[in-house]
Amino acid sequence: MPERHASSEGASAQDADGRSVPTTCRAKGRNVQVLLPLPLPGALDYRVPVGTLPPEDGSFIRVPLGSRSLVGVVWDDRAEPEAGDLSFDRLKPIGEVLPLRPLDPALRRFVERVAAYTMAPPGAVLRMGMSVGEALQPPRPRRLCTIAPAGLTALDNGSAVLLTPRRRRVLEVLRDHPPLPIADAARLAGCGAGVVRSLIVSGLAQERLVPAEDLARPWPDWRMSEVQLSADQAAAAGRLIARVETAGFSVTLLDGVTGSGKTETYFAAIAAVLAAGRQVLVLLPEIALSAQWLQRFRDRFGVSPAQWHSDTVHSERRDTWRGVASGRVPLVVGARSALFLPFPELGLIVVDEEHDPSYKQEDGVCYQARDMAVLRASVAGIPIVLVSATPSLETVVNVARGRYQRVSLPRRYAEAVLPEVQLVDMRRERMDPGRFLSPPLVSALAETFAAGEQALLFLNRRGYAPLTLCRACGHRFECANCSAWLVEHRFTHRLLCHHCGHAEAVPPLCPECMTAGVLVPCGPGVERLLDEVSARFPAARAALMVSDVLTGPRAAAELARAMIERHIDVLIGTQVVAKGHHFPLLTLVGVVDADLGLIGGDLRAAERTYQLLHQVGGRAGRADRKGRVLIQTFMPEQPVMTALASGDRDRFLEAEATARRAAGLPPFGRLAAVIVSAADADAADFAARALARAAPQLPGVAVLGPAPAPLAILRGRHRRRFLVKAERRVNLQAVVRDWVSRVRLKGSVRLQIDIDPYSFL
Ligand code: ADP
Ligand code: ZN
DSSP states (O other): OOOOOOOOSOOOSBOTTSOBOOHHHHHHOEEEEEEOSSSOSSOEEEEEOTTSOOOOTTOEEEEEETTEEEEEEEEOOOSOOOTTSOOGGGSOBOOOBOSSOOOOHHHHHHHHHHHHHHTOOHHHHHHHTOOOGGGGSOOOOEEEEEEOHHHHHHHTTOSSOOOOHHHHHHHHHHHHSSSBOHHHHHHHHTSOHHHHHHHHHTTSEEEEEEOHHHHTSOOSOOOOOOOOOOHHHHHHHHHHHHHHHHOSOEEEEEEEOTTSOHHHHHHHHHHHHHHTTOEEEEEOTTGGGOHHHHHHHHHHHSSOOEEESTTSOHHHHHHHHHHHHHTOOOEEEESGGGGGSOOSSEEEEEETTTTOGGGEEOSSSOEEHHHHHHHHHHHHTOEEEEEESSOOHHHHHHHHTTSSEEEEEOSOSTTOOOOEEEEEETTTSOOOTTOOSOHHHHHHHHHHHHTTOEEEEEOSOOSSBSEEEETTTOOBOBOSSSSSBOEEETTTTEEEOTTTOOEEEOOSBOTTTOOBSOEEEESOOHHHHHHHHHHHOTTSOEEEEOTTTOOSHHHHHHHHHHHHTTOOSEEEESGGGGSSOOOTTEEEEEESOTTGGGSSSOTTHHHHHHHHHHHHHTTTTOSSSOOEEEEEESOTTSHHHHHHHHTOHHHHHHHHHHHHHHHTOTTSEEEEEEEEEESSHHHHHHHHHHHHHTOOOOTTEEEEEEEEEEEEEETTEEEEEEEEEEETTSOHHHHHHHHHHTOOOOTTOEEEEEESOOOOO
């Protein structure tokens, strides 16, 4: 063991509080490791000044780094420091320990395991759980705004007060969030601060100075309204509650058809955990669009849950983080990053729509939040419930292997039955140029409107047209930064790159041949469908539901309400409409181009298409009127399409499993993507060749590539891809680590490693 330098500072046998300090400490001084929220390879050594009691493991502590002062976490990494950097005197001293509950060991182990699995620096993982610097400071009294009782009555239409849409939005924001500063409430509601102030003046909202201690109190008491579960639901809920009561790690798949009441069922398990005084984390994909989920939560529990996603305002993030860390916030619903919040008393994790591809984060630390949620549950020794009507193949295989248990809800709740699915063979339909709705779909729409019911048209393409072409010279509009076409957006009169966000105005002339009036849109986007629907059904009220039109949770909630209140006859949308919505009068779903997702080399293309179209179709006929789904496809004999038409999900999954097993693909084999990128093509090629020469040659491991990535240029960087394919028994991370460590990359070259890649762009 390397020698440690004895400290030369005057040794005192007592610390500031008069407690005696262990003699070893006094004689030799002592260092601690601090993990900083930065992409460094590991924790750094700091010196505990002689006479100071060493901070507890997990403490949040201020330390110097270069000229900066940063907050990190005392890490109990007991590995011996390397010889050479141990000159104790030269270590910088630790600073103040912040008055926060230390990060508990389970969370520290979780950070390490995520880092090891994803091959990301541990500090980069820690940063995801510490992203609110200010939250680390003690709270100060603040002026905050809440809804007044009169406001609640007005929202429930229980008073004569008439609300303008903006005032209603503000009141809803105040009802759904913890006390907020006026500016934040205004921002969330998408209006000026004046609207909030006027509500305060009229007594519908109130503002007061909230003392610091009160900010530390829990939100209102949780009212648990009882829901009468159906027999199926009660049996399923009973099994989930049994898992919660047994404690210990377990994974349960709640597998129920769309509309079976999976949410009500897992709410019962949540209620059990809350009653036991423990915390719950619910992950939802695209939480910003889950207004209906929040409403149901309020109906069941009487309050809004704390939320954690990219749209939450700063003050709310800070309060939520502190509330979670102190154990005072009992439940958080959030997007994937909520997984890294410092829950000290976590008792249950629920991952709703567990198959959803948006659980995979592709930049920064590349991780699959569903998989990491299972890891977190295992490290914490608690149950986790994965919820879906179309579970991922990974999860289904884990059930088959006996690692996960399955709880099923095979029927829709109450009278509702599953919709009838019909394929429209587009090879046989006669279509007019520039039209995308087939005759059967047009007549189905007409019937639906005539019956006073609603329809949903689904097309997974934003904008007006995916490609704009010059009729005179053939010029195509391409992004300046990416190898991708620009997509025309008519509402904003722009050509937009869906990969980097680059936007330009639609020019009056072709920039190549300078002819006027020759640019033609090719193919459909949702905006173009809206035109077609308006032309064919001038009386129908149509609305778009697309992520670039919905500016946040409020806009989504308003659109959902307009749908429920029958101000809309037909909703036209991309995949944001597929998720979670429950519209009782919606009886027809039309899928305009079902084949879109099957193009491209994604190994999960078939699985994803099945999941997405099944979910979209699941929006039809959820109440007492029967629904139907029309799917336009050029490949009606494709297994995905036949499975959708027959409703035989399990047979589709078996066929998919057989194909993946034969190809050695996940979950039967392992994959890692290694992407080299550089500012110029030569540097990218040079680095790719160096990596190729060093590629591992091991049994059970195959390295494919380098190949130009399908998006060979992305955000101005040239990209080359390798795919490492390994048998399941191979330690993939070790192989990749050893490989890339043998290659030195120069200059602008960057390397991105993605374990279990989902995107192959
Ligand atoms: P899933 O998540 O399985 O698609 P939901 O949980 O959204 O299904 O339930 C579908 C609809 O049925 C919702 O409107 C829900 O409120 C209603 N529902 C389900 N179970 C019950 C129940 N036990 N009592 C009352 N309503 C229920
Ligand atoms: Zn671009």
